[in-house]
Amino acid sequence: MIVAPDDAGIRRAVELLRAGSVVAFPTETVYGLGADATSAAAIAEIYRLKQRPSWNPLIVHVADLPQARALARHWPAVADELAARFWPGPLTVVVERADGLAGDLDTVAIRIPAHPVALRLLRASGLALAAPSANRSESISPTTAQHVQRSLPEVPLVLDGGPSSRGIESTVVDLTVSPPRLLRPGALGLRALREVTGELVLPDGAVSEAADGVARPSPGMSRRHYAPRARLILAEDPDAVPRGGLAGPVAVLTYEGRGPGDEVLSADPGEYAADLYAALHRLDDAQAGTILVQAPPDTEDWLAIRDRLQRASA
Numbered sequence: 454m455i456v457a458p459d460d461a462g463i464r465r466a467v468e469l470l471r472a473g474s475v476v477a478f479p480t481e482t483v484y485g486l487g488a489d490a491t492s493a494a495a496i497a498e499i500y501r502l503k504q505r506p507s508w509n510p511l512i513v514h515v516a517d518l519p520q521a522r523a524l525a526r527h528w529p530a531v532a533d534e535l536a537a538r539f540w541p542g543p544l545t546v547v548v549e550r551a552d553g554l555a556g557d558l559d560t561v562a563i564r565i566p567a568h569p570v571a572l573r574l575l576r577a578s579g580l581a582l583a584a585p586s587a588n589r590s591e592s593i594s595p596t597t598a599q600h601v602q603r604s605l606p607e608v609p610l611v612l613d614g615g616p617s618s619r620g621i622e623s624t625v626v627d628l629t630v631s632p633p634r635l636l637r638p639g640a641l642g643l644r645a646l647r648e649v650t651g652e653l654v655l656p657d658g659a660v661s662e663a664a665d666g667v668a669r670p671s672p673g674m675s676r677r678h679y680a681p682r683a684r685l686i687l688a689e690d691p692d693a694v695p696r697g698g699l700a701g702p703v704a705v706l707t708y709e710g711r712g713p714g715d716e717v718l719s720a721d722p723g724e725y726a727a728d729l730y731a732a733l734h735r736l737d738d739a740q741a742g743t744i745l746v747q748a749p750p751d752t753e754d755w756l757a758i759r760d761r762l763q764r765a766s767a
C-alpha cells in the first residue's frame with residue numbers, strides 16, 4: 454500500500470518496523486526496502502521479498518553520525534572527514550562492523566540518506582535500517598513509490614516521497630583499506646570524493662568482469678544487474694544497429710545533441726542519472742522488446758551511468 458509520509462504514515466511505518474516487518478521508503482538516490490538492522494528475521498524478509506542472493510550484504514541507514522559510529526568497531530579519521538562533507542547524502546562507507554548487527558560479515562556499509570522522509574522515519578523509529586534498493590534482485594531500481602509497488606507488490610507499506618532527485622544508487626567506498634577503494638560508482642562523483650580521500654583505488658576497468666556467483670570485491674557488483682525486461686543494447690550510434698533479428702518493438706534512448714530518439718535524456722550526467730531508471734521503467738511499460746541505448750561519453754563524470762548501462766546490457 455502506498456501512503457503519504459504524514460504523521461499517520463510515519464507512525465504506521467514505525468509500528469511495522471518495530472514489529473520486525475519491512476517498509477519501503479524514499480531516499481534521494483532510489484527507494485529502499487527497510488528493516489531493523491538488528492533483527493535477523495526482518496532482514497531475512499528483505500532477502501525473501503527481493504529474491505536477493507544471501508551473499509550480497511545490505512547498506513545500513515542511520516539518522517546521524519553518532520549512530521553511524523556505533524555500528525563500527527573502528528571509525529577511521531577519513532570517515533569523519535567524508536561524513537562532514539557528504540552526509541546526509543549519496544555516499545556509503547564500508548567500515549569494520551561492531552557486534553550486535555544481524556549478519557556475519559566483518560564489515561558494514563553505512564550511509565545517512567538526504568531525503569527528509571527517510572530522515573523522519575529513521576528518527577521516529579530510533580532504528581538503524583538495513584535497506585537495499587526496493588526492487589526484485591537484478592531488475593531496475595525504483596525511483597518512485599509506484600515503481601516499488603509494481604516490482605514488490607507484497608511490501609506492506611510504501612512511503613511516497615515523490616521521485617528520487619538523484620535517481621541512481623549511492624557511491625560505495627571501502628574505508629577498511631588505505632587508500633580507500635571504490636566498490637561501486639554512484640551518485641556522488643569521484644572528483645568530489647577525491648577532494649577528501651586523496652588517492653582512491655578504482656576497480657579494474659571500473660566495471661567488474663567477475664562472473665555471477667564468484668567471489669568479487671564488492672558483492673553487489675554482479676555483472677547482470679539493474680536490467681529492464683527488454684533486451685538492452687549499448688551502441689555508439691543506435692541508428693547504425695541493424696534492426697533485423699531484434700525483438701520488437703525497438704525503442705531508442707539517447708541524450709540531447711545526439712538524438713532525436715524515442716526517449717531523449719539530458720546531456721548533463723546528473724540530470725541524465727535522475728531520469729535514467731524512470732525512462733527504463735517507461736520503456737518496459739511500453740512493452741519494448743529491445744532498447745538501443747546511445748553510449749554516453751567515456752569520461753569519469755559518466756562512470757556510474759556507464760556502469761549501470763553496461764550491467765543492464767550484460
Ligand code: TXA
Pocket residue numbers: 480482483484485486509510511512543545547558560561562566584585586587621622623624625636637670671672673674
Ligand atoms: O543508494 C543506495 O545505496 C540505495 C539506497 C536505498 O540507499 N541502496 C542500495 O542498496 O543501492 P543495494 O543493496 O541495492 O546495494 C548495496 C551495495 C551492494 O553493491 C552491496 O554489495 C554493497 O553495497 N555492500 C553492502 N554491504 C557491504 C559490505 N559490508 N562490504 C562491501 N560492499 C557492501
Ligand code: MG
Pocket residue numbers: 585586594
Ligand atoms: Mg540494488
